[in-house]
Amino acid sequence: MSSGYFRQNHARYLEELEAFLRIPSISALSEHQPDIRRAAEFVEGQLRQAGLENVTLIEGGGNPLVYGDWLHAPEKPTLLFYGHYDVQPPDPLNEWISPPFEPTIRGENIYARGAADDKGLTLILIKAVEGVLAATGTLPVNVRFLIEGEEEMGGEHIERFAASGDARLKADACVICDTEMFAPELPTLCIGLRGIVYGEIVVRGARQDLHSGVYGGAAPNPLQAVAEIIAALKDRDGHIRIRGFYDRVRPPTPQEMRAWKNLPFDEQKYLREEIGSKDLCGSSGHSLFERIWALPTFEVHGIRGGFTGDGAKTVIPAQAVAKVSLRLVADQQPEEAVAQLSEAVKALAPQGIEAEYRHLHGASPSLVNPDNRFIRAAAEAMTEIFGKETVYVRSGGSIPIVGIFDQHLGIPSVMMGFGLPDDNLHAPNEKLYLPNFYRGIEAAARFLELAALQTG
């Protein structure tokens, strides 16, 4: 189909995106539960409006999944479209130029929490299906939508559902819009994701908080201990010092390494404009793409305990908790990494201190074959719409659903990237580049046509 239909609808797409972004559907904060429900119902309405059938909220001890399907293309493949309607917390609030839940357009970008991760990209898939159905009265393939509301907090509901064997999950491939383009005009497919192990290092010292003058020199300090444990878990070169942790790491193929070298990339510009620190960190002897795509990491996300307000409280806290994560790469296994980390934390507890790792959630890494027929169809669709050869990259992030679908449904995931590297995911001033939003809809629509032509 021609792109005329889509172009006529840009203003409406933008209005609907803005309405979606105004809902502060933060899954990590329990006070936003009513917003989670509003966001789920918004998606439900969008699926109905798109012409999907069997639209429903799937409840089940967590934030609802939103489901809808169109299954009138016998003999054709079935695609399972995935997205998520929940978003990250917006703090630190004072660093936002415009409020996180008042979508604001500056230049060609729309700024709001969730603009790129993942409300904007979820809407791309819905609008593509809506457009093809509206313009042609039919779809060239069968589609199912499964949009979740717990992606930013572990996604237990969708994992249980995927494991349940529900017939609504039957598909030949999953399509996910939750990754980014490598560069603004460069069509990109992501074929690898890192997994994650997220939890807390819990460190206990004295029975209660103590005065650092009276007891300093005798009482063990859990904040000092957690600092020592964290410092010991990773050396200054970025190498993680956990026994056996690298044993299963599969290095990238020589072809992949060569392709990465040819990507249009200026490391100094990346440092200066995207990161903005004095220097990059990381393992010497490994290229940047190896470090962010093909090597595991250990990161600290926050340390709780003691006194962090204004003024001076001279306390030795009874307890400290560090929120930490490991990113995993193929073929590391979350369960094994949890066991290795737990053992390492326990062994590193200093004198007088008890330390343990308390696991919160995990996700497997994934790596798909670029020769898969749906990957090829997606690459061709994107090349057509964006007018450039599609590149294959990996992402350093984790999309747990990819590992879950691989494990429970045995289907590959096609990750079409429409976000941009400077979209500020999980950070203040998250944004979406609007030209990608509109072109993404056309590319996803073209993908439906090309996927129908593929034979297995």
Place this chain on the structure above:
Amino acid sequence: MSSGYFRQNHARYLEELEAFLRIPSISALSEHQPDIRRAAEFVEGQLRQAGLENVTLIEGGGNPLVYGDWLHAPEKPTLLFYGHYDVQPPDPLNEWISPPFEPTIRGENIYARGAADDKGLTLILIKAVEGVLAATGTLPVNVRFLIEGEEEMGGEHIERFAASGDARLKADACVICDTEMFAPELPTLCIGLRGIVYGEIVVRGARQDLHSGVYGGAAPNPLQAVAEIIAALKDRDGHIRIRGFYDRVRPPTPQEMRAWKNLPFDEQKYLREEIGSKDLCGSSGHSLFERIWALPTFEVHGIRGGFTGDGAKTVIPAQAVAKVSLRLVADQQPEEAVAQLSEAVKALAPQGIEAEYRHLHGASPSLVNPDNRFIRAAAEAMTEIFGKETVYVRSGGSIPIVGIFDQHLGIPSVMMGFGLPDDNLHAPNEKLYLPNFYRGIEAAARFLELAALQTG
């Protein structure tokens, strides 16, 4: 004078103490400014009621000082009585058995924030002077009271006032009730205090918070960096690794070391009942009293940055701030320690990270000669009232005013201890042992008489 007068007034003393403890005069939290003023006015009323003259609030760009005097004993020494009406923040609130600002008696203790530090002990001095004046119509020495409201947050106002040369500061010795007895029935004088350097290690990485999946492996993590810096500043044996830091440390005399060995003390009981951790920490080769009284420390009090709420936020924060302190011993100097720490922090910044020490406040350590005439008078008064030989100890804490009076007024400080080792200063369930409150009033009154007999 006999103790009869004091005994008749116990019920009233307790009521007045409870009224004082109900005021949440937390100097570190700006929202409690009205309570700071209420507490200052409460002390002002107490001084008037005691029969002091020239009672006034001394304002001057900070929390008011409360002053009052009685100067009708010509040829006799003048004693400057010091205390503070501000208290530490009460968090963590959920660990208090009874609310911190609702004084509650359980057994022979009164529980409330400030009970021992320092409202109860400040009231001991006021009630002693009130009692002698009420019972005899006169005082054997001249007295001045100077009660401050910034002790728990750096005490800048009193330092400026002490440096001002104001005539109201003229005295032969300072008397401070802000220390503890070594054991419940053991009269104790404190002759040494640690000093302090308190501030923040500020660590900066990227320009803004970043997603740990997308950027982990490339972007420096300020929380990891601050953990590495903290771990590097102190080894696992408690030794502080800052160049030149121990150069001025004066070891205790052999006499002092012998006296400490004879103190009634069970280290296993201390560990089990007072600290409650698995083990003590600290420098091997040094006794416990050396470690808490005669050696410096480095402690972390809190680490800010990133995400510490429930759930999982995979953020690499742009900045992390660790609240830290050094305790200093004679003859270390706060200014020198600040310079040494600043240099050490800067030098420890890992790749891609900027780190600096931001100083908040400092106080000199102090060590007085046990042969001083006022120290001798206080020892004798306490021995009489408590019926046991007074012991000389040090305190690991810091009472900045001792160093300030030494530096600006050139007078020694007599530190009569009426708190107990398990009073939970700066911690939940702070308390005061009421028998010490009542006997402390008698001991302070007897001290007034004995101090009048001393010649310089």
